[in-house]
Amino acid sequence: MSKQVIRNFSAGPAILPQSVCARAAEAIQELREDGHAVAADGIGLSVLEISHRSPAYEAINDEAERLCHEVLGVPETHQVLFLQGGASLQFVMVPFNLRQEGKVACYVDTGNWSSKAVDESRLLGETRVIASSAESGHDHIPELPAAEAYADASYVHITSNNTVRGTEFVELPVLAGGVPLVVDCSSHIGSRPLAFSRAALGYAGAQKNLGPSGVTLVFIRKDLLARPLAGVVPRYLRYATHAKTPSLYNTPNTFGVLVLKLMLEWLRDQGGVAAMEELNRRKAGALYNVLEDSSLYTPHARPGSRSLMNVTWTLGGAPEDERAAMTKRLLAAADAAGLVNLKGHRTVGGLRASIYNAFPEEGVRELCDFLREFERTA
Amino acid sequence: MSKQVIRNFSAGPAILPQSVCARAAEAIQELREDGHAVAADGIGLSVLEISHRSPAYEAINDEAERLCHEVLGVPETHQVLFLQGGASLQFVMVPFNLRQEGKVACYVDTGNWSSKAVDESRLLGETRVIASSAESGHDHIPELPAAEAYADASYVHITSNNTVRGTEFVELPVLAGGVPLVVDCSSHIGSRPLAFSRAALGYAGAQKNLGPSGVTLVFIRKDLLARPLAGVVPRYLRYATHAKTPSLYNTPNTFGVLVLKLMLEWLRDQGGVAAMEELNRRKAGALYNVLEDSSLYTPHARPGSRSLMNVTWTLGGAPEDERAAMTKRLLAAADAAGLVNLKGHRTVGGLRASIYNAFPEEGVRELCDFLREFERTA
Numbered sequence: 001m002s003k004q005v006i007r008n009f010s011a012g013p014a015i016l017p018q019s020v021c022a023r024a025a026e027a028i029q030e031l032r033e034d035g036h037a038v039a040a041d042g043i044g045l046s047v048l049e050i051s052h053r054s055p056a057y058e059a060i061n062d063e064a065e066r067l068c069h070e071v072l073g074v075p076e077t078h079q080v081l082f083l084q085g086g087a088s089l090q091f092v093m094v095p096f097n098l099r100q101e102g103k104v105a106c107y108v109d110t111g112n113w114s115s116k117a118v119d120e121s122r123l124l125g126e127t128r129v130i131a132s133s134a135e136s137g138h139d140h141i142p143e144l145p146a147a148e149a150y151a152d153a154s155y156v157h158i159t160s161n162n163t164v165r166g167t168e169f170v171e172l173p174v175l176a177g178g179v180p181l182v183v184d185c186s187s188h189i190g191s192r193p194l195a196f197s198r199a200a201l202g203y204a205g206a207q208k209n210l211g212p213s214g215v216t217l218v219f220i221r222k223d224l225l226a227r228p229l230a231g232v233v234p235r236y237l238r239y240a241t242h243a244k245t246p247s248l249y250n251t252p253n254t255f256g257v258l259v260l261k262l263m264l265e266w267l268r269d270q271g272g273v274a275a276m277e278e279l280n281r282r283k284a285g286a287l288y289n290v291l292e293d294s295s296l297y298t299p300h301a302r303p304g305s306r307s308l309m310n311v312t313w314t315l316g317g318a319p320e321d322e323r324a325a326m327t328k329r330l331l332a333a334a335d336a337a338g339l340v341n342l343k344g345h346r347t348v349g350g351l352r353a354s355i356y357n358a359f360p361e362e363g364v365r366e367l368c369d370f371l372r373e374f375e376r377t378a
Numbered sequence: 379m380s381k382q383v384i385r386n387f388s389a390g391p392a393i394l395p396q397s398v399c400a401r402a403a404e405a406i407q408e409l410r411e412d413g414h415a416v417a418a419d420g421i422g423l424s425v426l427e428i429s430h431r432s433p434a435y436e437a438i439n440d441e442a443e444r445l446c447h448e449v450l451g452v453p454e455t456h457q458v459l460f461l462q463g464g465a466s467l468q469f470v471m472v473p474f475n476l477r478q479e480g481k482v483a484c485y486v487d488t489g490n491w492s493s494k495a496v497d498e499s500r501l502l503g504e505t506r507v508i509a510s511s512a513e514s515g516h517d518h519i520p521e522l523p524a525a526e527a528y529a530d531a532s533y534v535h536i537t538s539n540n541t542v543r544g545t546e547f548v549e550l551p552v553l554a555g556g557v558p559l560v561v562d563c564s565s566h567i568g569s570r571p572l573a574f575s576r577a578a579l580g581y582a583g584a585q586k587n588l589g590p591s592g593v594t595l596v597f598i599r600k601d602l603l604a605r606p607l608a609g610v611v612p613r614y615l616r617y618a619t620h621a622k623t624p625s626l627y628n629t630p631n632t633f634g635v636l637v638l639k640l641m642l643e644w645l646r647d648q649g650g651v652a653a654m655e656e657l658n659r660r661k662a663g664a665l666y667n668v669l670e671d672s673s674l675y676t677p678h679a680r681p682g683s684r685s686l687m688n689v690t691w692t693l694g695g696a697p698e699d700e701r702a703a704m705t706k707r708l709l710a711a712a713d714a715a716g717l718v719n720l721k722g723h724r725t726v727g728g729l730r731a732s733i734y735n736a737f738p739e740e741g742v743r744e745l746c747d748f749l750r751e752f753e754r755t756a
Contacts, residue, residue: 006423008423008427008428010427010428010429010432011429012429012629013426013427013428013429013430013629013632014427014429015427016424016426016427021406021407021424021426021427022407024406024426025403025404025406025407026403028399028402028403028406029399029400029403045384045386046394046399048391048394048399048402048589048590048637049386049388049391049392049393049394049399050386050388050391051388051389051390051391051392051719052391052591053724054388054719084462084463084464084467084592084631085462085463085467085614085628086462086628086629087628088614088627088628089462089463089614091612091614092612092613092614092615096612119613120612120613120614123610123611123612123613124610124612205629207629211426212426212631212633213430213629213630213631213632213633214462214592214593214629214630214631214632214633214634215592232501232502233501234469234470234474234498234501234502235470235497235498235501236463236466236467236469236470236498237470249466250463250464250465250466251390251391251464251583251585251591251592252591252592253462253590253591253592253631253634254391254591254592255590255591255592255633255634256592256631256633256634259426341429341432346431
């Protein structure tokens, strides 16, 4: 039976290294025989059935935490937490924890995710959008305004990579006046060195470069854990609650944290974030070159704001209904060629190739060839 | 090499059927070869790397939802949701969503988990404990008071099985005056038929009878989704937000929902909750008999309130320090015999055997034999 290689451009949950899947599967089966867990060299139980307070799980948790510092570059000044609820719950926890009396929560609007964060913040207190690229369809990262625009901020929140629009901050900004920077780095953490020391708080849904869905990595500068809260905050939604016995206040997604640890080990073994940056620049560069050289394709994001992780584009040069039909044809032809999940996010349309760390370079080459060929015969 | 069978009495994450672990491991590896996902009969990708908006995942999500109705007996009047954050986040979401202006949130206090629920509720508004067994160390389920005690309640919350104390409601109560009943049934859902039609809202951390940690099953009577909210509630914390596109408002714990689905299929194939009740009564009955017949062991929970899932006891008849030393000896001897995780919850001490659905009957027999032998030679 002939088998076709599938190239999975899903924006998340996304492609994982095969070795990580294999080791995750082993951990689920570990040392079980004849219907029972059997003790031998290992812990004698599946990772799915051990208590989160067992030495075996605590070792997983501690090592995952350590690797976040070592591999992702989270500074030792920050507490690492593995929470649940995705970035969407962080949209709530950030204002609950970091708002301060008499100050304003400030946000940079770069599209879908940041606007959800703004919406949650507005429910809890005064909120200000200090920069936005909405007027041009969020096709770039807007300039940060002068310091006066956020001098009264309790914090400034950015989405450092936007999966839907395909935009990315080149660098994490340095804020004036010691205002805490909050970074939703869900979709590019681990893709290259990032200056996390500039962030007071960072968070990332793990289901892109860190592996599994259902785990949110949070890192918070330890001094912020002691900052007084503005208003009533449920205990479960306080970072301090989860920092006391790190990530073990209640039962975590134990399997998810294991997969995250496996992903970080894989990342380390690939040469870490520096090696990833090189690879990711090659991968994204090749794809942007095809789009730039084309008269059919138009990259959505402007140069200088282009994401290395999520490349977005549209088909240009024809009336809208014709473009839509051609986009559909392209997606069908790509699917048939094993290039799957290239459809743009449902809210913006067009096309999107998510090429996270684990997405292989040859898959990008195949997409480049496919796109050139499609244009040639279109 | 000789191998010892491990009997895992963990309170959760807890023992799973081997077939569920095997199928979960397969789903992680599914059809991957040579470092790439390979399309054949299946979806061609690991369950860990498919989008939560893909047809493959939506099929998992829909089937898991359907099985909650079919296998667990969740009425069709209720919306099933797969959320994150465990019961601890429900301690927050329940008062946020169900509090009503001018009414009081009422709770039955049966120990550790209900008191955490009470603490979160108190932060958000007026809260009343209408029944408690605190004075006798939460050794029983207290009687519900007369209707007047909760006539002004926005809801009444119970923990229908207490994992720490080993107590269990024989039946879910019927409340007077149409007051909504809220049930934290984390640690006995699926263990026997439960009259969920009496509950306006039920929730369960899945890591006991439903399998994985990191998934919370919630079911809510649909009319409650439209009830006006008292005060400001973050969007992410509203049940209505998650009910709109059931369980897909944001990225769920996709692997966790898959394992939950596998667990429900296993439960169905075992004969469902009715067959489980028979088995669980045999298992727990055998263990309580040993404790009752003993002069060394004292069951913590009173007859009529004893949990079929979590059996708790202490060693009696000696001064406290001697008892503590003997408990330690018992735990060490049990460990050596492959009977692991029998230590009582860290807040109450003593001993606890969690014998959820997947815990095999022969494992209970082994524990019974061990306990009798330990007493004989103590």
